[in-house]
Ligand SMILES: *[C@@H]1O[C@H](CO)[C@@H](O)[C@H](O)[C@H]1NC(C)=O
């Protein structure tokens with residue numbers, strides 16, 4: 149009976165958000181010489197997995213990171229909401245919990261769902277790969293139900309509003325090399341002029 153209930157819950161959760169999926173978060177590599185200062189500045193979302201806190205009605209998502217202190221950065225996210233035709237923004241910060249793994253940050257942002265800000269969410273932000281100057285591949289995964297259901301996102305980010313298809317394909321291959329499901333990616337419009 150209990151396992152049936154859990155199975156139903158899992159099915160319900162999995163259907164709710166496509167990126168909520170079965171399994172365990174992937175262990176990602178440590179980039180020992182990751183330099184958060186070089187990572188600062190503006191990043192355009194080119195593709196991302198569909199997930200709960202960033203629904204597909206958000207276009208032109210741009211994240212800007214600024215210097216806060218040695219181990220933390222400010223986070224400013226802006227996006228265009230296609231349902232309301234309005235530009236929305238969220239401000240927060242990110243910090244490096246473990247200096248031995250400087251590419252693994254934790255982001256603290258207010259969560260807005262159905263137009264209501266109801267809590268501060270803290271989530272992982274792991275830079276898988278970046279050259280700082282053109283692209284970044286970022287992974288965030290939270291185990292929603294222990295060992296069973298995960299909320300998983302990968303972002304392909306660019307310093308420019310556009311990215312060559314070849315580069316996008318390459319980053320998808322890199323994503324697949326971490327055993328992540330590249331079929332969950334979808335393209336983000338970046339035509340809002342900011
Ligand atoms: C990180 O990058 C900044 C800006 O390029 C540079 O000044 C700094 O020395 C770098 N830090 C390390 C530890 O390499």
Ligand SMILES: *[C@@H]1O[C@H](CO)[C@@H](O)[C@H](O)[C@H]1NC(C)=O
Nearest residue numbers: 216217218219220241242243
């Ligand atoms: C850096 O800023 C973060 C976020 O506000 C804070 O938690 C942390 O204590 C600060 N670290 C230092 C060394 O000031």
Ligand SMILES: *[C@@H]1O[C@H](CO)[C@@H](O)[C@H](O)[C@H]1NC(C)=O
Nearest residue numbers: 228229230231232233234235
């Ligand atoms: C948003 O803009 C589009 C295109 O201009 C329009 O078709 C749509 O009705 C608008 N939606 C709202 C909620 O204003």
Ligand SMILES: *[C@@H]1O[C@H](CO)[C@@H](O)[C@H](O)[C@H]1NC(C)=O
Nearest residue numbers: 232234236260262263264265
């Ligand atoms: C959502 O929030 C905006 C800005 O606070 C407000 O103008 C709008 O009426 C709200 N929409 C709904 C559906 O509550």
